[in-house]
Amino acid sequence: MGFKAGVIDLFAGPGGLGEGFTAYAAPNGSRPFHIEMSVEKETSAHRTLQLRAFYRQFGGDVPDGYFDYLRSDISRDELFRLYPREAATAEAETLGGPRALGDKDDDRLVHTTLRKxxxxxxxxxxxxxxxPCQAYSLVGRARNRGIKGYRAEADHRHFLYTEYLRALDILQPAVFVMENVKGILSSQVAGQRLFGRILEDLSNPRRALGKRGGKVYRLYSLTPGTRTQSLFDKPDSDWLVRSEAFGVPQARHRVILLGVRDDIIPEPGSLIPEAYPVPAAAVLGDLPRIRSGLSGEEDSPEAWHGAMADAADACNVPALGGDRRLLDGIVRGAGRLTSRGKMFSRYSRNFRGGEPLREWLRDERLGGFVNHQSRGHIRADLARYLFCSVYARLHDGASPRSRNFPESLAPDHANWHSGKFADRFKVQAESQPASTVTSHIAKDGHYFIHYDPEQCRSLTVREAARLQTFPDNYFFEGNRTQQYVQVGNAVPPWLARQIADIVYNLLS
Ligand SMILES: C[S@@+](CC[C@H](N)C(=O)[O-])C[C@H]1O[C@@H](n2cnc3c(N)ncnc32)[C@H](O)[C@@H]1O
Known part of the structure; x- marks a missing residue:
């Protein structure tokens, strides 16, 4: 049976989860999921969402103007002026601007829109x-502990999920999907584990809001099981979804809850079989090779090359086999890289990830990459990145720990030798899924070092987006820091698409 489901996306970020749903094609070729409303409070993420909502209005017939905008040939205003009807729909879908759930006026708008x-x-x-996850996340909790007088129970971010409950109560959807960081499993408020309470609340949102009646939901986890086991008769104790098991080139582990209204009886179908791990190079190998920049001094290809030669001198240590020829070869190769990337660069290398990822990620109409420009690094970090990427190449992809660094490359950091920051630098290894792309990438690139020593840099926004499985025609608005934050926050669309498939099968 075909259907046209309406999707409401709350705390939508740049829209990774929504993208997986809307791009999902049912076996009969139809696209059964339509986003009707997305709510996001951050301006740049909202602009990204709105642009994607605009793009979707055209179905398979996206006009050239969209690609002209991505290639910076026309402005966003010009694009929207060319297609006023689609622009207006996209604006309405994203509520005319950034909206903060929990804010009285914005809540009223969200609730009225839902009722309409x-x-x-x-x-x-x-x-x-x-x-949002700051209050639950492990890093967030460590930071919160440092805040004098911090009380988790007074932190409103703990309770933003009640906004999610309120929308559930109004909409009473057939299915909901709630994603969160794994810290939510162990977070405590007033000595009580929060997760148990969240499960209880989600199983009857109206009761959780202190009202009577309401729909009851059964909660399921999406962890792949044995081939013969049904998704719907698994014990619900294992809530952690490992993205790499769904063919995402990234070991991103998140709690994802699937709520099914209890009048819907799931057919005992079999689970998606666990996918083979996809290595980072499968989705990074076709991007143009670019050098990093030099920060803190004048940047030019010559200056950068000189800095690379100095970095190689600093790296000529026993930990890298003490073979100077290896480093000299890298410096020569680096010298051939002059560009830091352009606003738009054409596809020029073959995609190495095979089908169906190629079809999902590449867009031949766009014909290339946007958001692929390198950051600048100070000389000291350049040397550390060179050391790390060569070390990983010699050690089967493993990143060096602080004790593996030569003293000359040790950062001037009080804790460097304490072991607390033993893994402060991380190379995203060529032959393994990447580690979790987090919004921390916006702050520094130390955890996201490219495996290619000649490029000697941290990942670009487009590379992070590729590891997150955003299609190349997905454009991130805002400045580079905002783009990194959006990418790091998102649910990988390729994973979301498989969740959409589960939901489709459940409801059809
Ligand atoms: C983890 S991200 C969501 C990612 C999204 N599900 C995706 O797949 O791309 C959480 C988002 O919630 C937004 N947010 C935080 N507090 C909010 C609030 N009170 N109202 C609306 N959005 C909020 C943040 O700006 C952030 O973009």
């Missing part, structure tokens, strides 16, 4: 999204 949407006849309804 319900009679629109979309059936079934799906609610997706995850309340």
């Amino acid at each position: 949407l319900i009679p629109k006849g979309r059936e079934p309804w799906i609610q997706i999204g995850g309340p």
Whole structure:
């Protein structure tokens, strides 16, 4: 049976989860999921969402103007002026601007819009999204502990999920998908584990809001099991979804809950079989090779090359086999890289990840890459990145720990020798799925060092987006820092698409 489901995306970020749903094609070729409303409070992420909502209006018939905009040939205003109807729909879908759930006026707008949407006849309804994670996340908690007088129970971010509950109560969707960081499993408020309470609340959102009645939901986890086991008769104790098991080239582990309204009886179908791990190089190998920049001094290809030669001198140590010829070869190769990347660069290398990822990621109409420009690094980091990437090449992809660094490359950091920052630098190894792309990449690139020593740099926004499985025609708005944050926050669309498939099979 075909259906046209309406999707509501809360805390939508740049829209990774929504992308997986809307791009999902059912076996009969139809696209059963339509986003009707996305809510996001951050301006640049909202602009990204709105542009993607605009793009979707055209179905398979995206006009040239969209690609002209991505290649910086026309402005966003010009693009929207060319297609006012689609621009207006995209604006309405994203509520006319950034909106903060929990803010009284914005909540009123969200709730009124939801009530107006319900009679629109979309059936079934799906609610997706995850309340923000700072308060749950392990890093967040470590930081919070340092805040004098911090009390978790007073932190409103703990309770932003009640905004999610309120929307559930109004919409009463057939299915919801809630994503969060794994810290949510162990987070405590007033000595009680928060996760148990969240599960209880989600199983009857209206009761959780202190009202009577309401729909009851059964909660399922999406962890792949044995081939013969049904998704719906697994014990629900294992909530952690490993993205790499879904063919995402990244070991991203997140809690994802699937809520199914209890009048819907799932067919006992079999699970998606666990995918083979996809290595980082499968999705990074076709991007143009570019050098990093030099920061803190004048940057030019010659200056950078000189800095690379100095970095090689600093790296000529026993930990790298003490073979100067290896480093000299890298410096020569680096000298051939002059560009730091352009606003738009054409596809010129073969995609190494095979089908169906090629079809998902590449867009021959766009014909290349946007958001692929390197950052600058100070000389000292350049030398460390060179050391790390060569070390990883010689050690089967493993990144060096602090004790493996020569003293000359040790950062001037009080804790460097304490072991606390033993893995402060991480190379994204060529032959393994990447480690989790987090919004920390916006701050520094130390955890996201490219495996190619000649490029000697941290990953670009487009590379991070590739590891997150965003299609190349997915454009991230805002400045580079904002783009990194958006990419790091998202659910990989390739994973989301498989969740959409589970939901489709459940409802059809
Ligand atoms: C983890 S990200 C969501 C990622 C998204 N599900 C995706 O797949 O791309 C959480 C988002 O919630 C947004 N956010 C935080 N607090 C918010 C609030 N009160 N109202 C609306 N959005 C909020 C953040 O700006 C961030 O973009």
